[in-house]
Amino acid sequence: MIKDNLSLIKEKIRLAEIKAGRKEGSVKLMAVSKFHPVNEIQEAIASGQTLFGENRVQEAKEKFTPLINSNSSIQLHIIGQLQSNKVKNAVLLASCIQSLDRLDLLKEIEKQASKINKEIEVLFELHTGEESKSGYQTLEELEESLEYCASGLAPHVIPKGFMTMAPFSKDKNLIRKSFITLRESAEKMKRLYPQFSLDELSMGMSGDFEIAIEEGSTLVRVGTAIFGERDYSKK
Numbered sequence: 001m002i003k004d005n006l007s008l009i010k011e012k013i014r015l016a017e018i019k020a021g022r023k024e025g026s027v028k029l030m031a032v033s034k035f036h037p038v039n040e041i042q043e044a045i046a047s048g049q050t051l052f053g054e055n056r057v058q059e060a061k062e063k064f065t066p067l068i069n070s071n072s073s074i075q076l077h078i079i080g081q082l083q084s085n086k087v088k089n090a091v092l093l094a095s096c097i098q099s100l101d102r103l104d105l106l107k108e109i110e111k112q113a114s115k116i117n118k119e120i121e122v123l124f125e126l127h128t129g130e131e132s133k134s135g136y137q138t139l140e141e142l143e144e145s146l147e148y149c150a151s152g153l154a155p156h157v158i159p160k161g162f163m164t165m166a167p168f169s170k171d172k173n174l175i176r177k178s179f180i181t182l183r184e185s186a187e188k189m190k191r192l193y194p195q196f197s198l199d200e201l202s203m204g205m206s207g208d209f210e211i212a213i214e215e216g217s218t219l220v221r222v223g224t225a226i227f228g229e230r231d232y233s234k235k
């Protein structure tokens with residue numbers, strides 16, 4: 001069933017790429033496995049899925065440490081709000097932290113990454129919707145963090161692009177606006193910091209990934225449409 005869901009979503013991604021006049025295969029699919037057990041993740045892996053996202057570091061550590069140790073093609077990104085005291089494990093586990101939302105966190109990621117001499121990719125999460133609260137609240141704060149990277153103070157942190165969450169809304173225009181805001185902000189930052197390759201635009205979830213692809217998403221984060229509803233009572 002997870003296998004079927006994955007094929008269906010891949011087909012929808014392909015159609016959305018075509019509709020948007022984009023190159024086929026230009027959008028990566030991340031499977032967001034938070035609250036779902038290891039056996040379901042293994043089912044996704046058996047269907048060829050290699051890129052996963054988790055919100056909480058402790059949960060990610062328990063589930064993914066054995067998976068990553070036994071299969072080097074598996075990549076894990078941290079996509080949930082990250083407390084500073086969780087950064088050490090996040091840096092150990094993940095190839096990318098998508099939820100970088102403040103300069104203090106950037107400094108902590110650099111500190112922990114330098115300790116184990118690992119280069120870690122990051123996406124700057126930008127607040128673009130009315131209802132979603134996470135992410136940098138202003139472009140000025142975002143710029144301050146990029147400036148910090150540009151000054152060479154975080155050599156283990158590799159900026160790769162931007163992430164956002166659209167508002168939880170049925171209003172498609174509101175959702176689209178949020179994605180457009182991310183794309184336009186990204187273009188602005190790319191002009192200001194041409195020394196970085198900031199091409200990743202992580203936007204779009206189960207309910208809105210097709211709109212996100214029309215607006216330039218390069219990576220969609222899909223949970224429910226792959227694994228089904230999350231059972232929050234289990235944790």
Ligand SMILES: *Cc1c(COP(=O)(O)O)cnc(C)c1O
Nearest residue numbers: 032079205206207221222223224
């Ligand atoms: C949970 C989550 C997702 C996946 O959401 P679905 O609606 O289940 O596809 C994507 N991105 C982030 C940041 C999330 O927290």
